[in-house]
Amino acid sequence: MLKIEDLRASVDGQEILSGLNLEVKAGEVHAIMGPNGSGKSTLAQVLAGREDYEIDGGSVQFEDEDLLELSPEERAQLGIFLAFQYPVEIPGVSNTYFLKAALNSVRKARGEQELDAMDFLKLVREKVKVVELDESLMKRPVNDGFSGGEKKRNEIFHMAVLEPRLAILDETDSGLDIDALRTVANGVNSLRSPDRAFVVITHYQRLLEYIVPDVVHVIVDGQIVRTGDKELALELESKGYGWLEQAGAA
Amino acid sequence: MTTATETIEKFTEKEYEYGFVTDIEQEVLPPGLDENTVRFISAKKNEPEWLLEWRLQALRTWFEMKEPTWPNVTYEPVDYQAIHYWAAPKSDDDRPKSLDEIDPEIRRTYEKLGIPLHEQEILAGVAVDAVFDSVSVATTFREKLAELGIIFCSFSEAVHNHPDLVRQYLGTVVPRRDNFFAALNSAVFSDGSFVYIPKGVRCPMELSTYFRINALNTGQFERTLIIADEGSYVSYLEGCTAPMRDENQLHAAVVELVAHENATIKYSTVQNWYPGDKEGKGGIYNFVTKRGICEGRRSKISWTQVETGSAITWKYPSCILKGDDSVGEFYSVAVSNMRQQADTGTKMIHVGERTKSTIVSKGISAGEGQNTYRGQVKILKSAKDARNFSQCDSMLIGDQCGAHTFPYIDVQNPSAQMEHEASTSKIGEDQIFYCNQRGIDTEDAVSMIVNGFCKEVFQELPMEFAVEAQKLLEVSLEGSVG
Numbered sequence: 001m002l003k004i005e006d007l008r009a010s011v012d013g014q015e016i017l018s019g020l021n022l023e024v025k026a027g028e029v030h031a032i033m034g035p036n037g038s039g040k041s042t043l044a045q046v047l048a049g050r051e052d053y054e055i056d057g058g059s060v061q062f063e064d065e066d067l068l069e070l071s072p073e074e075r076a077q078l079g080i081f082l083a084f085q086y087p088v089e090i091p092g093v094s095n096t097y098f099l100k101a102a103l104n105s106v107r108k109a110r111g112e113q114e115l116d117a118m119d120f121l122k123l124v125r126e127k128v129k130v131v132e133l134d135e136s137l138m139k140r141p142v143n144d145g146f147s148g149g150e151k152k153r154n155e156i157f158h159m160a161v162l163e164p165r166l167a168i169l170d171e172t173d174s175g176l177d178i179d180a181l182r183t184v185a186n187g188v189n190s191l192r193s194p195d196r197a198f199v200v201i202t203h204y205q206r207l208l209e210y211i212v213p214d215v216v217h218v219i220v221d222g223q224i225v226r227t228g229d230k231e232l233a234l235e236l237e238s239k240g241y242g243w244l245e246q247a248g249a250a
Numbered sequence: 251m252t253t254a255t256e257t258i259e260k261f262t263e264k265e266y267e268y269g270f271v272t273d274i275e276q277e278v279l280p281p282g283l284d285e286n287t288v289r290f291i292s293a294k295k296n297e298p299e300w301l302l303e304w305r306l307q308a309l310r311t312w313f314e315m316k317e318p319t320w321p322n323v324t325y326e327p328v329d330y331q332a333i334h335y336w337a338a339p340k341s342d343d344d345r346p347k348s349l350d351e352i353d354p355e356i357r358r359t360y361e362k363l364g365i366p367l368h369e370q371e372i373l374a375g376v377a378v379d380a381v382f383d384s385v386s387v388a389t390t391f392r393e394k395l396a397e398l399g400i401i402f403c404s405f406s407e408a409v410h411n412h413p414d415l416v417r418q419y420l421g422t423v424v425p426r427r428d429n430f431f432a433a434l435n436s437a438v439f440s441d442g443s444f445v446y447i448p449k450g451v452r453c454p455m456e457l458s459t460y461f462r463i464n465a466l467n468t469g470q471f472e473r474t475l476i477i478a479d480e481g482s483y484v485s486y487l488e489g490c491t492a493p494m495r496d497e498n499q500l501h502a503a504v505v506e507l508v509a510h511e512n513a514t515i516k517y518s519t520v521q522n523w524y525p526g527d528k529e530g531k532g533g534i535y536n537f538v539t540k541r542g543i544c545e546g547r548r549s550k551i552s553w554t555q556v557e558t559g560s561a562i563t564w565k566y567p568s569c570i571l572k573g574d575d576s577v578g579e580f581y582s583v584a585v586s587n588m589r590q591q592a593d594t595g596t597k598m599i600h601v602g603e604r605t606k607s608t609i610v611s612k613g614i615s616a617g618e619g620q621n622t623y624r625g626q627v628k629i630l631k632s633a634k635d636a637r638n639f640s641q642c643d644s645m646l647i648g649d650q651c652g653a654h655t656f657p658y659i660d661v662q663n664p665s666a667q668m669e670h671e672a673s674t675s676k677i678g679e680d681q682i683f684y685c686n687q688r689g690i691d692t693e694d695a696v697s698m699i700v701n702g703f704c705k706e707v708f709q710e711l712p713m714e715f716a717v718e719a720q721k722l723l724e725v726s727l728e729g730s731v732g
Contacts, residue, residue, distance in 0.1 A: 048683075049686070050683055073686045073689050076686065087684070088678070088683075090681055090702055091702055092706075093702035098685075098688070099688075102688035105689040158688065162688065
């Protein structure tokens with residue numbers, strides 16, 4: 001589904017991704033771990049198409065598309081979803097209105113019929129249960145005045161409505177208490193399916209107790225230095241990243 | 251993928267010109283302004299002696315006045331002696347024959363705004379055959395209104411048919427010597443609207459441009475007078491969302507509102523005049539004086555404006571809250587894109603006791619636009635327990651525009667309660683990227699974010715106007731962000 005080869009990216013002349021390789025198949029959940037500043041979030045942003053990053057080399061293939069040639073909205077319409085580490089507030093625009101516009105632009109791009117208000121509301125009622133989101137948040141402006149936990153759950157809710165092919169979760173667990181973490185994880189687990197893949201970026205092994213990954217990668221200095229199964233995450237938890245950073249440097 | 255900068259550049263290069271070159275022989279007075287000009291206009295309109303005298307007095311005042319320089323706008327000096335102050339209505343031969351002769355860019359805008367073909371023709375000044383629907387519609391409505399005693403007609407008609415009312419109220423809210431442009435208007439005003447709502451009557455429909463579409467060619471010096479007698483209500487809609495055809499660069503209108511005891515006047519404007527080309531050339535200068543007086547107790551005047559057009563906007567719809575417990579409101583969205591400059595706001599003068607005013611101003615600057623909010627809240631000694639709430643928010647799109655806020659507050663009675671909130675925000679790359687990532691393209695994202703920003707004002711507009719205003723904002727800001 002997703003094939004990244006020798007990807008190099010920089011911001012303001014500073015290289016952050018230095019030849020990264022990653023392959024994700026449909027139905028898989030990949031966890032990406034690594035110390036601060038290793039390039040985890042950059043990877044997420046580059047995949048979603050953020051313009052601030054310069055692509056210096058390599059390729060990203062999504063299905064049959066050359067992802068790097070596409071605009072952020074085209075990528076979203078293809079089914080790439082990024083759950084933001086810091087969800088953005090849009091005052092005055094209701095969450096429902098925003099999501100309906102998003103869903104319909106995605107449906108339109110796929111040649112599907114746009115949903116009318118009634119059908120959309122029905123869908124929302126169904127999906128809002130998945131993340132145990134208070135329905136009143138639907139009427140409030142997008143993320144405006146939401147608590148940290150509400151923002152993260154709102155991201156998962158957007159994901160549930162948009163039903164992406166590839167979902168990238170950028171430190172969705174950061175700042176969540178254990179109950180919120182469980183809710184978010186349940187939301188993700190309920191969306192797992194054979195034709196959908198997840199890339200879960202996280203700092204801590206904790207989230208992976210709830211979202212069990214098929215593959216765990218460790219990223220250091222913009223490269224994947226180690227790949228393993230979920231046991232690797234546990235190993236990292238006890239040993240830290242230090243031994244891998246040295247290995248990466250060697 | 252285009253970067254924001256590229257798209258902004260692309261946009262600023264996009265020409266938005268009025269494509270119809272006019273080479274029209276009109277019945278024109280030679281350019282220039284003196285007493286003879288005023289006499290000529292007054293005679294052409296067959297006006298009574300008192301009105302001619304009134305105009306001449308205004309002209310003499312105007313000669314003594316200087317053009318104001320305090321607004322935060324810059325423009326080439328206007329040569330007032332080079333302007334034509336009278337042009338007879340055009341004959342059909344001089345007009346475009348069909349919409350095919352109209353600039354495709356303008357037609358595209360009409361289509362985007364969803365303006366019916368027929369109205370497009372009227373707006374573009376196309377010569378249409380004798381009687382068209384809207385005129386007969388307008389006549390029907392006017393008859394219906396007349397049954398209720400409501401007078402709704404052109405200013406010229408009012409001068410002839412209701413001279414006492416005109417004479418009683420003309421210039422009572424905006425005196426001739428109020429300011430340079432008001433004096434000029436008083437001397438040479440062309441035409442406009444007159445509304446009188448009798449005691450206790452609630453006007454059953456919005457009095458809108460649509461109904462006075464036959465009075466479109468009111469010219470550059472428009473004069474409007476609306477009187478709401480005791481206990482009456484009227485909602486008046488001015489302007490049009492479509493870019494209007496107009497060769498006159500200088501517009502100096504005067505609007506006067508009078509609300510008697512327990513009366514309410516709601517005045518909504520959507521202004522979308524030609525803003526000029528990318529260099530800022532050729533756009534309309536819109537220097538308007540709008541003021542209402544809440545004469546009676548518990549009267550209310552509410553101004554709502556959406557200003558997206560004109561090269562220069564200089565406009566401060568104001569309320570004099572004279573009656574005790576009277577209420578003044580001002581809700582405004584002003585957009586400056588390309589090289590547009592807007593200096594707009596309001597004045598709330600509290601005279602009566604327990605008078606209350608609300609100001610909500612939303613300024614949006616894009617391209618190289620400059621947007622200034624200028625507002626004055628004055629609480630006189632007599633205004634015991636007066637209250638004001640002001641909120642001024644500015645939004646910047648791109649990095650070459652500007653937003654400025656000048657709130658003046660003058661409180662002479664210590665019992666007043668004043669609240670002022672102000673904010674400036676930039677449409678963030680973050681917000682746009684977030685929308686993009688959810689599949690929403692940049693144009694839609696900008697209009698969504700901007701509409702969210704203006705929500706409080708749009709809520710004040712009559713329903714169908716609000717929908718049009720949202721579309722208008724979309725079109726006005728098209729391409730302003732990449």
